Amino acid sequence: MTVEVSVVLPAYNEEATIEGTIGTTLDTLGSFLPEDTFEVIVAEDGCDDRTPEIAARFAGRDHRVRHVHSDERLGRGGALVRAFREADGETLVYFDTDLATDMHHLEELVESVRSGEYDVATGSRWIPGEVADRPRKRGVPSRGFNTMTRLMLGSDLRDHQCGFKAFDREALFSLLDDVEDQHWFWDTEVLVRAQREGYRINEFPVRWTPKGDTKVDLVRDVFGMGSQILRCWYEFSVKPRATPRATMAAGTLLVLVATLLMTQYIDFGQVLEEMAQADPTYVAVAAGVYLLSWPLRGARYRDILAELGYRESARFLTGAVFISQTGNLVFPARAGDAVRAYIVKARRGIPYPSGFASLAVERVFDLLTITVLAGTVLVGLAASGLADPSAVGGVSGDLESAESGRTALYVAAFVGVTTLCLVSLIVASARAETNLVRRAVGRVSSDSYADYVAGVIERFVGDVQQVASSRRAFARVGASSVAIWTLDVVTALLVFTAFDVSLSPVVLVAVGFFAVSVGNLAKVLPLTPGGVGLYEGAFTLIVVAFTPVPSAVVVGAAVLDHAVKNLVTLAGGVVSTLLLNVSLTTAVEQSRDATPEAEVPEYDD
Template sequence: MTQGVEVSVVLPAYNEADTIEETVTVTLETLAEFLPAHSYEVIVAEDGCEDRTPAIASRLADDDDRIRHVHSDERLGRGGALEYAFRAADGETLVYFDTDLATDMKHLEELVESIRSDGYDFATGSRWVPGQQADRPAKRGIPSRGYNGLVRLFLRSELLDHQCGFKAFDREALFALIGDVEDEHWFWDTEVLVRAQKDGYRVKEFPVEWTPKGDSKVDLVRDVFGMGSQILRTWWQLIVSPLITRRVTLTAGTLLVVVALALMTVYLDPTAVIDEMGAAWSSNPALVVAAALVYVVSWPLRGARYRDILAELGYTERVGFLTGAVFISQTGNLVFPARAGDAVRAYVVKARRGIPYPSGFASLAVERVFDLLTITALAGAVLVGYAIFDPASLSTLAAELTGARESGRVAVYVAMAVGAAALAVTAVIVASARSDRNFVRSAVQRLSNDSYADYVASVLETFTGDIQRVASRPAAFARVGASSLLIWTLDVITAVLVFAAFEVNLSLGTLLAVGFFAVSVGNLAKVLPLSPGGIGLYEGAFSLLVVALTPVTWSVAIGAAIVDHAVKNVVTIAGGVASMGWLNVSLTTAVEESREVDGEADAAVDSN
């Protein structure tokens, strides 16, 4: 550390060859107006530049001992580059401002002295505090006001301008909280200011004169995806998570079950459910119990399959824990549309096992692809069988489909579309896994030319790379495919046992063929998030196919579908509740505990 240096000014620079020398000169001249000689330094934080900025910065540093050059071979992002340079700085007062000098440099003394002499821990210029003068065209002003409004609303900040590139920090205060700051890009300084207020540090915001330099536009990746997601992430960590207690967790789990059961009565006639279950139970209780037991057996297989998928991604986990995680997420899917319960599982495996979100969601995507591919293959195999051995049934099915009830007809059409999409997605994944071209980064960069696009592209590359890793390995593809086939076979057997409990007069071969076809098409139909848990769609597709291909009446078919779906949902809910109690995890608990594994999760991202 250089003796006597009190103030370190960091200039974050990326491809600033045309302006960096003038910026450094103006900065030194301004500092010399109010600081003693040799009490300050100017650091050019050159962040993986692709132009002559590194050479210029090195020359300036060689010519003047007040100038230092901090170089990074790779892009660190704005926040990462600032933090890297601040750690290398010598001063107790740390300052940074944008190298375009959009903020009038006459404010630099007030910025520095706010920390150095006035006792503030953090200081920031503001373009929105009354008294400022800022030439803010609408294309900059409207997004800026919207962004700052969201930060104040969600993160309870008292500041009016979080993104003004004109800030200073007390070294001790900054490094006391910087370990909790997760963003390394454009949201970095917003998160620093928000966390500083939350932790009770003294923060000063003062008006500055500001003139925009260069053109600016809303960047889809940085502003919408990047900044928006970071606001939500910080809101959850700082506002929601501290409110969570064990009582809240228990209450949330209980409400989850109540809502799931209530939704079953919304999408299905509760009287019909009770009557049909009663009829089936009174006729053949052993078959209904056997159906439930068969379905229970399929859940450890789901956990084992998920273990195999994660193993291909480099994560070794126990089947018991993963089975519980699957139970919890599927219970969430019964409550929320759009398969929002999948996010619960991503939280659980991240919070409890440190599996990063890109890999967590990629593993879920792999599982979904195999599910869709398997049930599409099952439906297709039975369809081919009917075409070969009983073509008359297909003619009856076509006629029934034309005049069927709307719910059943829509469900079958949905199933056909989902099945076709599943085959197309599988083909794309397998083909891309064998290609050396990087489609992800080029696609992201078409949407954004901001440095944040590199970060977003790296996250998406991790996601798609994980999916392709399973698809590109024949042994893994075969193993996961075989377990998927077994899981869905047990799902069909569950339905067949329930169907048999209604004492339908069908041969075993017909029962199995119709069961495989109806269950497969029914599950394809409920994939789209048109209702929580696909309730209603499954019954419609199942019943239409049963009526079209057998002498069974519509009332019996819908009754069997209702009982089949109800048995599966009850097992899922019971397993979800038991898993939440056993693992002491739910969505809220997972978020609460995610802080404890942040370091491990970040290390997992790096090693992945």
């Protein structure tokens, strides 16, 4: 006869119970299904006890039993999916091997789907009608999890995690490609997606009695499942609306709102007046200094690619960097990053994976350099005793301003120390044989989403490791990064000096380093093209907190500093597109579907 029902038993180290569970399952199925119309599959998930041996022995003597073995842990969801794909039945069932759910409910579970009345059936411990003995340590987290799932994901079900479910094969397989979790959240995600697709779901009360200790880690796995709820909420509610145009519009709106709020405290007429009085000589020198940083960017990019196995000229790569940064100024969501990967692929045949890896390495060194420069300067100031009120207050004798400056400096010093510690961890991880960050994430959560995040970090660190593995290359790229961002700060200091501010050189340099660094970190958020508004806001907040310089002067200096840098970038980008014969709009269009794993056709002149 044809197998109609496949029951999967997910098993991880179940040597004490698996034989009895298989026997009970066969007897119960045989009580309401015709002989040979059902099968029992033991989805053994990388066990390190006698479970595989017992399952294989049972399968050898009973043709209705099958054993699906895995050498490594797939996670509960991963083990179920693998077994379901190998199953023969049109009705697919699974339940926990501890038989916590009373087996007299099995017929209702199976027939709900087998009859064609429902597409999915699931037991519930929270619907009144049966007895579900939930200890407090399980009941409280379960109620919280199910409440969050209903509120954030729009589910109508009461219990998403009861290990007692059945699916129509066609319905389940239509959902699997979109289900990302492979561990404890798997069945919750399946249920939520099934509701969103309009499938018919039968949730019915079951008698449930806990058996032994749960394999769910109430810290790591509950935390992980909470992150999965957030991930699904983002995918269902935010991502469809977070188009590049919407992101740019939202970012621009935020900047406008912030600007309107600032008008309550800042006279923008005064800002324009201050900008008009700025010394043009200093501004011109600042532009020249900033221009000097671009050949260094090209040389640094050359060194990074060399460590990845590609030899290119610094001149060509300087042009590629100019074009990509121009793309980031003109287009939202840092579209220029993909443009650079596209240019080196199209013009020099460097594969996308290597192009994106080189970008990742560059970003790592940028972030490390920015944070180390700012943190080192501020920690040095705090340690040297220059954080007294008179030093922080510059020429002002106002006690309130001095105290505010001291507080700001202490906070900044703390941030600097924290940053240096994090930087040390990343560098140590890049130099180590194992990923220290993955190990730390794993201690917080073993959930598959946490594993995905750890994987991203691992690739991130792995890219750095390509360069960090060579001390000479690491030192060379690090030194060029320090030079690049030092010139960036010097540019800002020259623009600030153009406004004839009365600050001691020590305070000017210290505050300038920190303000420019924080402003550049704010630009990491791809909310507006080129970070316009984000840089100015962060720069202004830092300088006003540290010094008695009027806010109108600070805003004017921040706007002029960013404008100088953006104009140099745009001019270099235009020249580079002409020299390399690249259409920026075409490059952006062609690179939209580019990913670190993708390959696309060559650029067509």
